[in-house]
Amino acid sequence: MVTGRSExxxxxxxxxxxxxxxxxxxxxxxxxxxxxxxxxxxxAASLAQVLGLRRLSGGASQETWAFELASAAGNRALILRxxxxxxxxxxxDSPGLAAEAxxxxxxxxxxxxxxEVLQVLQPGHGLGEGFIMQRLPGETLGRRIAAAHRPxxxxxxxxxxxxxxxxxxxxxxxxxxxxxxxxxxxxxxxHARHGTVRPVFQLALRWLAEHAPADVAPVxxxxxxxxxxxxVDLADEVAPLRGVLDWELAHxxxxxxxxxxxxxxxxxxxxxxxxxxxxxxxxELFAGYRAAGGQVDEARVHWWQVLGxxxxxxxxxxxxxxxxxxxxxVMEKAAIGRRASETEIDLLAxxxxxxGQQRGGGAATHPATATGAP
Amino acid sequence: xxxxxxxxxxxxxxxxxxRDEAGPALGRSGQDALAYNARVAANMLDIVxxxxxxxxxxDADEGARLRALLxxxxxxxxxxxxxxxxxxxxxxxxxxxxxxALTEHLWRTTLAKLAVDQPGYATYRQTLATADPDLGH
Numbered sequence: 001m002v003t004g005r006s007e008x009x010x011x012x013x014x015x016x017x018x019x020x021x022x023x024x025x026x027x028x029x030x031x032x033x034x035x036x037x038x039x040x041x042x043x044a045a046s047l048a049q050v051l052g053l054r055r056l057s058g059g060a061s062q063e064t065w066a067f068e069l070a071s072a073a074g075n076r077a078l079i080l081r082x083x084x085x086x087x088x089x090x091x092x093d094s095p096g097l098a099a100e101a102x103x104x105x106x107x108x109x110x111x112x113x114x115x116e117v118l119q120v121l122q123p124g125h126g127l128g129e130g131f132i133m134q135r136l137p138g139e140t141l142g143r144r145i146a147a148a149h150r151p152x153x154x155x156x157x158x159x160x161x162x163x164x165x166x167x168x169x170x171x172x173x174x175x176x177x178x179x180x181x182x183x184x185x186x187x188x189x190x191h192a193r194h195g196t197v198r199p200v201f202q203l204a205l206r207w208l209a210e211h212a213p214a215d216v217a218p219v220x221x222x223x224x225x226x227x228x229x230x231x232v233d234l235a236d237e238v239a240p241l242r243g244v245l246d247w248e249l250a251h252x253x254x255x256x257x258x259x260x261x262x263x264x265x266x267x268x269x270x271x272x273x274x275x276x277x278x279x280x281x282x283x284e285l286f287a288g289y290r291a292a293g294g295q296v297d298e299a300r301v302h303w304w305q306v307l308g309x310x311x312x313x314x315x316x317x318x319x320x321x322x323x324x325x326x327x328x329x330v331m332e333k334a335a336i337g338r339r340a341s342e343t344e345i346d347l348l349a350x351x352x353x354x355x356g357q358q359r360g361g362g363a364a365t366h367p368a369t370a371t372g373a374p
Numbered sequence: 375x376x377x378x379x380x381x382x383x384x385x386x387x388x389x390x391x392x393r394d395e396a397g398p399a400l401g402r403s404g405q406d407a408l409a410y411n412a413r414v415a416a417n418m419l420d421i422v423x424x425x426x427x428x429x430x431x432x433d434a435d436e437g438a439r440l441r442a443l444l445x446x447x448x449x450x451x452x453x454x455x456x457x458x459x460x461x462x463x464x465x466x467x468x469x470x471x472x473x474x475a476l477t478e479h480l481w482r483t484t485l486a487k488l489a490v491d492q493p494g495y496a497t498y499r500q501t502l503a504t505a506d507p508d509l510g511h
Contacts, residue, residue, distance in 0.1 A: 197457045200480055202464040207471060265497065272496040332414050338421060341487040345497045348484055352477040354505065 017127065018050040018067070021080060024125040025050075025069055025118065025132060051075075062097075062248075066135060077137075082121060082130025097121075099173035100247045101131035103220070106171060110163045113156075113241050115231075136243045142228040146269040146278025153232060154280020156241040157225070157262060158288025164244075165219045165255040165294060172220060177252040179215040183307060184208045191314050194321050200344040204310045207351045213300050216254045223249030225258045227267040227277030256297055259285065260304025265346045266312045306350050313343030382423055389419040424490045432486040439479045443469070 026048045053067040056079075065080040081097060095103070101120045108114040115134040121127050139145060145153075178186075188205050191198070224246050231243035261267075263275045263282065271278035276285045286296045320337015322328040379387065397412035433453060440456040441447050444463070449456065463469045469476045481501075488498040 197454060197461055199457060199461045199464055200484060202461045203471065203476075203480065206464060206467065268496070270496050272500070331411060331418075335414050335418050335421075338491045341484065341491045342495050342497070344484045345488055345495070345501065348477070348481055349497055349501070352471045352480070354481060354501070 014053055014055075017065070017080075018053045020125060020127045021053070021067065021132070022048045022050045022069075024121060024127060025078075026071075077135035078118065079115070079133050079135045080127075080130060081133070082128045085126065085128040094248050095173060095175050095250055097130045097248075099175070100250070101133070102173045103247050103250050104133065106167055107164055107244065107247075110167055112160045112163050113231075113243050115243050115245070136231045138231040138233045138242045140228065140231055140245070142267060142278070143269045144234065145227055145230070145232050146271045146274070148279065149274060149281075150232075150237075150240060150279040151281070151284045152236075152238055153230075153240045154276045154284035155288035155291075156239060157230070157276065157280070158285045158290070158294070159292040160241065160244055161222070161225060161255070161258050161262075162289045162292035162294030164222055164225075165258070166292075167220045169218075169220070169252070172252075175220070175251050177218050179218075180212045180254060180303070180307075181209070181215070183253075183257075184212060187307070187310055187314055191317070194314070194317050196317055196321070198313075198317075198340070198344065200347055201310060201313065204306065204347045204351060208303070208307055208310070211303055213254070213256075213297075213303055218252035219255050221251055221253045221255065221257050222247065223251055223258070223261075225262050226264075227262075227269065227279065230277075254300065254304070255294070256300035257304045257307075259289070259296070259301045260306075261308040261311075263301060263305045264308040264312065266309070266343070302350075306347065309343050309346045309350065313340045313347070316340040316343065382426060385419045385423045385426075389416040389423070392416040392419070421490060424493070428486070428490055432489075436483050436486065439482065443475060443479055 049070040051068040051070055053065055056064040056066050062081065062083050065082075067078055067080065069076045069078055081100070083097060098120055101117045104114045105117050108116065115136050117131055117133045119132040121130045121132075184205060187208075191201055191205070222244065225244065229244070229246040230241060231245060233240045233242050262277060262285070265272055268274060268278035274280055275282045282298075282301075286298075289296055316336050316339045319328070319333045320340070323330065323333035323337060392412045393416040397409045397416070400406075400412060401409035437453055437456060440453070440460060441449050444456065444459055451459070460469070464476075471477060485498065485501065488495055492498065
């Protein structure tokens with residue numbers, strides 16, 4: 001029998017989801033796709049129990065659920081990521097949940113710390129598109145992770161990124177491909193659609209276009225590798241990185257994009273003296289990257305850091321706009337709209353630093369830019 | 375005229391209620407998401423209070439700088455329009471990081487924004503700590 005603790009909201013649809021999960025995890029994907037679904041659900045319920053199912057986060061198009069699976073093999077803490085049946089995932093930027101699951105599995109085989117994927121949902125499961133994975137213990141809250149200098153974590157991030165970037169393209173699912181200059185134009189269009197007036201963003205767009213590095217032979221880019229998407233064991237001083245999460249922005253492009261995004265000030269959570277997520281120094285990240293076979297181009301990292309800072313500013317702007325138009329009438333969206341100014345000061349610190357000011361809001365270790373004078 | 379408490383005092387009273395009473399009470403009853411939103415709400419009221427205090431002077435200064443930068447001292451355009459004209463000039467490449475008058479203006483304007491939006495932001499604090507005494511407000 002399927003049971004659930006009465007975590008609100010516990011309703012009929014959640015019960016149905018729990019039954020479906022039990023079935024999906026008990027049967028092999030193949031038999032679940034072919035068997036009579038009602039029969040298999042009954043059979044499954046006698047073999048596995050889904051306990052404590054609760055919604056963690058997500059919008060209308062994508063849900064994240066936590067639950068425990070009790071079976072003869074013991075209890076396992078699991079996560080479901082899915083788009084419910086009939087709901088199609090957001091825009092073309094995202095590879096889709098099945099591709100996400102495939103990437104996590106491939107990265108895990110290449111030595112990147114990731115949660116184990118147990119089941120990719122099949123049409124026969126009737127649960128929509130998505131996958132079930134191991135729920136890792138640890139900390140993801142950026143502020144807590146940035147509360148101390150964690151050189152081993154920064155080094156492990158470099159190691160993990162080098163492994164991701166070295167994955168053979170031939171085995172990857174279909175992904176969008178982008179290049180530096182195309183990303184600038186994407187941000188320019190996105191900002192323009194908001195109709196907001198920001199001279200600092202125009203200055204940043206101009207700077208990015210003038211300093212854009214040449215196109216590269218594309219590699220797998222995680223796309224959202226930052227403090228907040230990392231599962232960390234705060235007590236482990238040797239190998240604290242437990243899992244690289246949130247692969248939904250994965251794409252093909254410039255490897256240095258991941259390093260620059262990880263170095264952007266929004267993910268330092270106030271600890272701007274430590275360029276890497278507030279927990280590490282650039283030299284530690286780069287050393288881990290090089291030790292795993294990666295090649296660092298610090299000027300490109302700097303360029304992508306500027307682009308990432310602008311990207312976060314435009315994301316803040318988009319949340320404010322979503323509130324203003326009534327599309328997302330959630331109070332916090334209005335507050336985040338007023339945080340775009342944080343990225344304006346970070347952009348000025350990066351591309352037009354004042355005399356005597358450390359470059360890049362704490363990026364003191366950055367060399368004189370190789371992409372030309374500002 | 376209206377009686378006291380004045381708008382700033384009323385805002386301060388509500389912010390204090392949300393931050394010191396409602397939020398903690400929600401947290402104690404396990405409603406963490408609501409407690410978080412109470413803190414967000416209090417912070418938003420603080421932004422409104424700071425904007426009421428600082429915007430009149432900051433906006434006047436920004437307008438004067440914009441008219442000078444655009445070489446249009448008699449312009450009657452409002453701030454939004456002046457900023458649009460500046461943004462267009464930057465996008466066209468007429469004004470850029472090579473012009474100290476532009477970057478100085480953008481720094482002053484941005485610092486004035488942060489003074490309202492997020493005066494605790496690390497880059498803002500660092501900038502004030504290393505800046506000329508007259509920079510900022």
